[in-house]
Amino acid sequence: xxxxxxxxxxxxxxxxxxxxxxxxxxxxxxxxxxxxxxxxxxxxxxxxxxxxxxxxxxxxxxxxxxxxxxxxxxxxxxxxxxxxxxxxxxxxxxxxxxxxxxxxxxxxxxxxxxxxxxxxxxxxxxxxxxxxxxxxxxxxxxxx
Numbered sequence: 361x362x363x364x365x366x367x368x369x370x371x372x373x374x375x376x377x378x379x380x381x382x383x384x385x386x387x388x389x390x391x392x393x394x395x396x397x398x399x400x401x402x403x404x405x406x407x408x409x410x411x412x413x414x415x416x417x418x419x420x421x422x423x424x425x426x427x428x429x430x431x432x433x434x435x436x437x438x439x440x441x442x443x444x445x446x447x448x449x450x451x452x453x454x455x456x457x458x459x460x461x462x463x464x465x466x467x468x469x470x471x472x473x474x475x476x477x478x479x480x481x482x483x484x485x486x487x488x489x490x491x492x493x494x495x496x497x498x499x500x501x502x503x504x
Contacts, residue, residue, distance in 0.1 A: 415495050423437055440491060442490070444463065446460055461476075483498055
């Protein structure tokens, strides 16, 4: 069987159309996780986050996170009285594994059970209030 130029061009064109159709199919089935659904509203409020971060950095001592036994322990800087706030555990690779936890403690630390987490990387977004001031910090933790 002899192929001429017209047949070659038709085969190339059909294979190109099939390739483009396959690429369109792949892009429509891809899952895109947004960091937040209301991104623009969060962006407008971001200056207050910057101020809260600066206040947290000005404290004596740093907020740090450690894994102790079966718990994730969040140690707050030295402050007097009741600490109230919220911890958002953000999983960059899968929004279905994100969760939040209200916190309230007088001990200077707060513990989250590791059973709430899946193995992998989390970014802890910690907002807290103490002595009439609000603070914010982000900590990255790898759950083994």
